[in-house]
Amino acid sequence: MDLNLEGKVALVVASSQGLGKAIATQLVLEGAKVMITSNDGPGLKAAYEELQALGKGEVAHFEADITKAEDIKALVQYTRDTLGKIDILINNAGGPPAGGFENFNDEDWQKAYELNLLSYIRLIREVLPDLKQKGGRIINLASSSVKVPIPNLILSNTFRMGVLGLSKSLAEELAPYNILVNTVAPGRIATERVAHLDRVKAEKLGITPEEVAAQSRKTIPLGRYGEPEEFAKVVTFLVSEACTFVTGSTIFVDGGMVKAV
Numbered sequence: 001m002d003l004n005l006e007g008k009v010a011l012v013v014a015s016s017q018g019l020g021k022a023i024a025t026q027l028v029l030e031g032a033k034v035m036i037t038s039n040d041g042p043g044l045k046a047a048y049e050e051l052q053a054l055g056k057g058e059v060a061h062f063e064a065d066i067t068k069a070e071d072i073k074a075l076v077q078y079t080r081d082t083l084g085k086i087d088i089l090i091n092n093a094g095g096p097p098a099g100g101f102e103n104f105n106d107e108d109w110q111k112a113y114e115l116n117l118l119s120y121i122r123l124i125r126e127v128l129p130d131l132k133q134k135g136g137r138i139i140n141l142a143s144s145s146v147k148v149p150i151p152n153l154i155l156s157n158t159f160r161m162g163v164l165g166l167s168k169s170l171a172e173e174l175a176p177y178n179i180l181v182n183t184v185a186p187g188r189i190a191t192e193r194v195a196h197l198d199r200v201k202a203e204k205l206g207i208t209p210e211e212v213a214a215q216s217r218k219t220i221p222l223g224r225y226g227e228p229e230e231f232a233k234v235v236t237f238l239v240s241e242a243c244t245f246v247t248g249s250t251i252f253v254d255g256g257m258v259k260a261v
Helices: 018-029 041-052 069-083 106-134 154-177 192-205 209-218 228-238
Strands: 009-012 033-038 058-063 088-091 136-141 179-186 250-253
Touching: 009 018, 009 069, 018 033, 018 041, 018 058, 018 088, 018 228, 033 041, 033 069, 041 058, 058 069, 069 106, 088 106, 106 136, 106 154, 136 154, 136 228, 154 179, 179 228, 192 209, 228 250
Parallel strands: 009 033, 009 088, 033 058, 088 136, 136 179, 179 250
Antiparallel strands: none
């Protein structure tokens, strides 16, 4: 199957590590021109050098804080100036802190909103003029919590649902421009974020992170955590020219963990 991604310009957000980096890697391997970004300067530079060493596609990097509107504007313009008009937007962001309802004040809720929902809105707004000219793809990363809320993650549970509503609404609104908009929801993927959540849960329960991971694996029919590369391959298909009739969907990459229909 020819994914026809060679030369396509992709902006992959929060891509110095984890799922974002895995997606950027797959796109570069397919010959795309990829802008990676993060607010972690050293980590971003290391990821850039690693992707460049693949010898495929083209990669550039730009340090940005996606909770700041001016940084988003600068990031999108730098992508255009460096790689060309944008064909693909992968919206991604680190998760907000773990905790229950009574753990957070207004400032915490505002920060989570700006990071996990408003950043997506702003990035889409800035990239949209390019996509409307020739069609394109928007992927909004969320979480399996959009189907089954995860205990002790109230901030994430709330704003990931907002991402789902945003994606579903935009899929209809932007369809006349041949812009496909989908949500991709990871389950337990072996990233530092998931390892951190396992440590938080372990501390709360008074057990080891390894015991938490073992319990989690028992809830996954495939019996293991997913690898970032497995998740990235699904996203890569969805943004490719091989995918032409999927929009407004939420795709779960979770090894069968979510039991809800």
